[in-house]
Amino acid sequence: MLQFKDLTFSRGPNRLVEGASFNLYPGQKVGLVGTNGCGKSSLLALLCGELHPDRGEVIIPPAWEIAYVAQHIPATDQPAIEFVLDGDHRLRQLQTALSLAQARNDSMRQAELHGRLEAIGAYTAASRAACLLHGLGFAPGDEQRPVSSYSGGWKRRLALARTLMTPSDLLLLDEPTNHLDLDALVWLEGWLKSYTGTLILVSHDRDFLDAVVDRILHFDQKRLTLYPGNYSAFERIRAERLAQQKAACVQQQREIARVQRFIEHFRAKATKARQAQSRLKALERLALIAPAHVDSPFRFEFAQPAALPNPLLRLEQAALGYPGRPVLAGVSLSLAPGARIGLLGRNGAGKSTLIKGLAGVLPLHSGRRLCAQALGIGYFAQHQLDQLDPNSSPLDHLLRLDPKVTEQQVRDYLGGFGFSSERALTPVAPLSGGEKARLALALIIWQRPNLLLLDEPTNHLDLEMREALAEALQGFTGALITVSHDRHLLRLVCDEFWLVEGGQVGPFAGDLDDYAAWLTKRELSRPARPVVHQRREQRRQAAAMRQALQPLRKREQDLEQRLSALNQRRLALERELADPKLYEPATKGILLARLAEQRQIQAEILETEAAWLEVGEAIEQLQAATDGSRSTAQADAHQLGSASAE
Numbered sequence: 001m002l003q004f005k006d007l008t009f010s011r012g013p014n015r016l017v018e019g020a021s022f023n024l025y026p027g028q029k030v031g032l033v034g035t036n037g038c039g040k041s042s043l044l045a046l047l048c049g050e051l052h053p054d055r056g057e058v059i060i061p062p063a064w065e066i067a068y069v070a071q072h073i074p075a076t077d078q079p080a081i082e083f084v085l086d087g088d089h090r091l092r093q094l095q096t097a098l099s100l101a102q103a104r105n106d107s108m109r110q111a112e113l114h115g116r117l118e119a120i121g122a123y124t125a126a127s128r129a130a131c132l133l134h135g136l137g138f139a140p141g142d143e144q145r146p147v148s149s150y151s152g153g154w155k156r157r158l159a160l161a162r163t164l165m166t167p168s169d170l171l172l173l174d175e176p177t178n179h180l181d182l183d184a185l186v187w188l189e190g191w192l193k194s195y196t197g198t199l200i201l202v203s204h205d206r207d208f209l210d211a212v213v214d215r216i217l218h219f220d221q222k223r224l225t226l227y228p229g230n231y232s233a234f235e236r237i238r239a240e241r242l243a244q245q246k247a248a249c250v251q252q253q254r255e256i257a258r259v260q261r262f263i264e265h266f267r268a269k270a271t272k273a274r275q276a277q278s279r280l281k282a283l284e285r286l287a288l289i290a291p292a293h294v295d296s297p298f299r300f301e302f303a304q305p306a307a308l309p310n311p312l313l314r315l316e317q318a319a320l321g322y323p324g325r326p327v328l329a330g331v332s333l334s335l336a337p338g339a340r341i342g343l344l345g346r347n348g349a350g351k352s353t354l355i356k357g358l359a360g361v362l363p364l365h366s367g368r369r370l371c372a373q374a375l376g377i378g379y380f381a382q383h384q385l386d387q388l389d390p391n392s393s394p395l396d397h398l399l400r401l402d403p404k405v406t407e408q409q410v411r412d413y414l415g416g417f418g419f420s421s422e423r424a425l426t427p428v429a430p431l432s433g434g435e436k437a438r439l440a441l442a443l444i445i446w447q448r449p450n451l452l453l454l455d456e457p458t459n460h461l462d463l464e465m466r467e468a469l470a471e472a473l474q475g476f477t478g479a480l481i482t483v484s485h486d487r488h489l490l491r492l493v494c495d496e497f498w499l500v501e502g503g504q505v506g507p508f509a510g511d512l513d514d515y516a517a518w519l520t521k522r523e524l525s526r527p528a529r530p531v532v533h534q535r536r537e538q539r540r541q542a543a544a545m546r547q548a549l550q551p552l553r554k555r556e557q558d559l560e561q562r563l564s565a566l567n568q569r570r571l572a573l574e575r576e577l578a579d580p581k582l583y584e585p586a587t588k589g590i591l592l593a594r595l596a597e598q599r600q601i602q603a604e605i606l607e608t609e610a611a612w613l614e615v616g617e618a619i620e621q622l623q624a625a626t627d628g629s630r631s632t633a634q635a636d637a638h639q640l641g642s643a644s645a646e
Contacts, residue, residue, distance in 0.1 A: 001025045002170065002198060004224070006056035011042045019056070020224035024215075026169070029192070029199040031209040031231060034219025035297075036434045036462045040202045043224075044068065044172045047200070060170070067168035069176070073147065073155045080150070080158055081143035084129040087165035091122050107551035108615075120167075132161040135187035136180070137347045153179040164191065171195060174202045178459055181347040182485045186516055204463050206231050207487040231463075298468035300416035300442070302476040305450035308337040309372035312451050312479050313358060318367030320350070320357040326365060327353045331505050335451060339479040342490045344508055344515050345500035351483045354505060355381070355455045358481065378449030380457050385436040390429035394419045394439050397428075401446060417442045418465070433460035441469065450478035458486040487512050552615055559612040566605045573598045 002024040009017055016039030024030060032040045045051045046058065048068055060066070067087075076083070086092060094117050101109035117123070133143050136157045147158060156179045163171070177185050185208065192199060192212045200217075203209050209216075209231040216227040216234035227234045311334045321327035327350040335341075335358075343351040356362035359379040360369065389397065394417075398410045414424045417438045428436065437460045444452075452473075458466050466489060473480065473493040484490055490497075490512060497515070499508040508515065573594055576582060582591050 001061070003059040004056070005059065007053055007058060007224075008055040009039075009042070009046055009051060009053045011039065011051070015054075015222060016042055017219075017224055018222045021056075022217075022224065022226045024198060024200075026198055027196060028215055029195075029213045030201065030215040030217050030226075031213035031234075032200055032202045032217050032219070033209070033231070033234070033463060035464060036432060038219035040219060041174050044174055044200065044202065047170070047172060064169035065167060066170045066172065067163050067166040068172040069156075069159050069163045069174065073159050075148045077146040077148055079144045080133065080138070080147055081126065081129050083147050083158055084132060084143075084161045084165050085125060087162035088120075088125060088167060090120055090167060091117070091125055094120070094122065107555065111552050125165075129161070129165055132164050133158075135184065135191065136161055137184040157184070160188075169197045171197055171199045173199070175204065176201070177203060177205050177208055177485060180485055182344065182487070182515075183346045183519055185485045186519060204458070204461060204466060205486055205488070206463060206466075207491075297418050297420075298416060298438075298465050300413070300445065300468065301472050302445055303448050305376065305448050305478050307374035308450055308478065309374050310336045312337065312372050312375055314368075314370040315357070315364075316368040316370065318357060318369065319365035320353050320362060321365055322353075322362075327503065328357075328500070328505060329503050331357075331367070333505070335479040335481070337450065337478055339481075340493055340495040341479075341481045342494035342497045343481065343483045343500055344497050349500045350503070350505075351500045352381070352455050354500060355379075355453050355481065355483060358451075359453050375451060376447065376449045377451050377453060378444040378447060379453045379455075380440060380444055381455040382459060384440050385433065388428045388436060388439065391427055393425045393427055394442070395424045397439065397443060398446060401443060413446065414442060434462060434465070437461055438465060445472075452476065452478060452480045452482075454480070454482040454484070456484055457482065458484055458489055556612065556615045559608055559615060563605065563608050563612060566601055566608060570598070570601050570605065573601060 004020055004022050004024075007017055007020040008015070032043065034040055042051060046053065047060070048066065078086075094113055098110060098113040098117065101113060121128070130143055134140070138154075138157070147155065150158060160173075160176055163173075176188065180188065185205075189208060189211050192201075199213070201209070201213060211230075213230055214228075216229070216231055218225045218227060218234065218238075227237055229237075314334045315331050318331040319326060319329045320331065331354070343354065345351050353362065357364060357369070359377055360371075361379070392400075394414050395407065395410055398414065399405070399407070411420075411424055414420070418435070419426075419439070419442075428439065431439070437457070441457065457469065461469065466486060470489050470492045480493065482490070482493065497508040497511070498505055508518075510518070576594055577591075577598065581587065582594065
């Protein structure tokens with residue numbers, strides 16, 4: 001087991017954890033949660049050996065293999081699939097040894113290495129690597145592209161695939177979903193469910209945590225507390241503990257009443273549509289978990305827009321895309337106040353393209369974009385974080401937007417986004433990604449838009465800020481379209497979903513659970529490329545086994561013939577030595593020669609028998625490994641189907 005004994009550690013001058021003691025057992029899956037900057041990533045760095053405790057210790061079983069995602073990805077021209085395969089260091093070591101044995105023409109060593117390669121599933125490794133890449137959103141053929149040809153987000157996916165390829169007893173993942181779309185996130189969720197080792201996962205996606213982990217390790221005021229159950233169970237337990245504090249209890253009742261108003265408002269207008277009922281259930285759950293977040297530092301809301309014309313925005317037979325690369329065609333839609341739409345679809349299908357077209361930052365190829373005169377768009381995308389002035393403070397950014405407002409009003413407003421006191425005066429440059437995202441959202445909300453276009457708004461946001469954003473969006477009276485892999489947010493804020501697929505945009509008749517089922521059906525309907533590839537690998541492996549067995553069989557036959565000849569000679573010598581005449585003085589020289597030959601023959605028989613047994617054992621191991629690989633391949637094929645079903 002993994003033991004934490006009186007653990008105290010710091011990062012620079014900041015003490016992060018004080019006197020933590022607990023144990024994690026093999027197979028447990030632990031979600032590591034807490035506010036940004038509390039020390040989650042530092043704890044993972046400590047487990048990797050990059051940091052050391054100030055006091056106490058972390059005891060990791062010496063036989064455990066640890067896998068974690070590397071922060072630096074080399075700009076190499078190596079094919080993506082080879083980069084992923086490098087994650088299996090045992091595979092690469094044995095392959096190198098096999099190449100050396102082949103160069104030396106050492107058939108015995110080759111046979112041994114083929115057996116060891118079979119034992120670790122080497123002949124299905126390429127298929128498994130391709131499945132990892134496919135699950136994480138890479139298209140067929142992408143596995144042969146050089147690593148250097150991918151952008152930063154796709155390189156992070158490559159690094160994740162390489163980590164998942166690594167045989168491990170302890171898997172450490174720090175925000176693995178940040179660069180994934182919803183399709184890849186659902187796949188990763190299924191993969192981690194089937195992972196048999198110990199998992200420590202940092203994530204700000206509550207639905208992801210709920211599905212994957214069975215323990216929550218909570219950072220709070222330099223303490224580490226281990227809770228049983230998933231994230232929802234943690235919220236319930238923590239709410240009960242906070243309720244024991246009188247001040248927290250009063251605040252909880254106010255929060256419950258506030259959320260209940262949202263529920264009743266929505267219930268009055270909810271239809272029987274599956275999406276509407278799904279959102280109503282999510283809102284009812286929000287009332288249950290709200291008490292666990294009464295101590296959140298984030299509190300803000302959307303002010304009423306100055307005007308709510310109907311429609312706000314229309315597209316008529318719009319074609320969208322980039323120079324020389326059309327993406328969407330024939331898009332017609334109308335956005336009215338109160339519309340709350342979530343966009344679904346695979347990565348690259350055109351969700352962000354549609355958002356950009358609606359925002360007006362991407363010109364239409366054809367068709368019309370018709371805007372209401374009083375349209376005010378609040379557009380959030382990740383690239384906007386880079387457009388913040390690095391030398392200006394959050395206070396400066398707000399004052400530029402509205403020079404007439406007082407500094408105190410701006411300070412009060414920024415405090416709801418976690419920029420209190422000196423944080424409001426800190427330049428943007430050293431802020432974390434989460435802090436920059438909070439500031440970008442604050443700037444949008446301040447301008448009182450009547451149309452919100454949010455492209456992955458929760459990236460880099462911690463759980464508390466995500467919860468605050470979801471609650472604030474309940475009170476937004478304009479139209480909302482969002483792209484997000486945060487299913488909790490989508491369930492809370494979206495009344496309907498649109499599917500972007502095959503260059504078209506249309507309503508999706510169902511909720512997120514239906515979408516997951518649709519993904520599974522789509523995967524099952526595709527040709528089983530990875531399994532077919534696996535069978536091809538099996539055939540190649542069988543041929544390699546036959547090739548490896550040939551010199552062993554030949555060697556075995558030679559040794560058997562040698563043993564037969566030696567035994568025949570031994571029997572002939574025994575017959576000679578049984579003749580009394582051989583022991584007469586006249587034949588003493590012959591006797592001594594026959595006795596010497598007998599000793600030599602016996603030694604050669606022992607040596608040849610040992611070699612024959614060694615070859616026979618090598619053949620048996622190779623045959624057993626081949627039989628085992630057939631079972632493993634069948635299990636792998638079944639697991640691929642199970643993973644798709646999940």
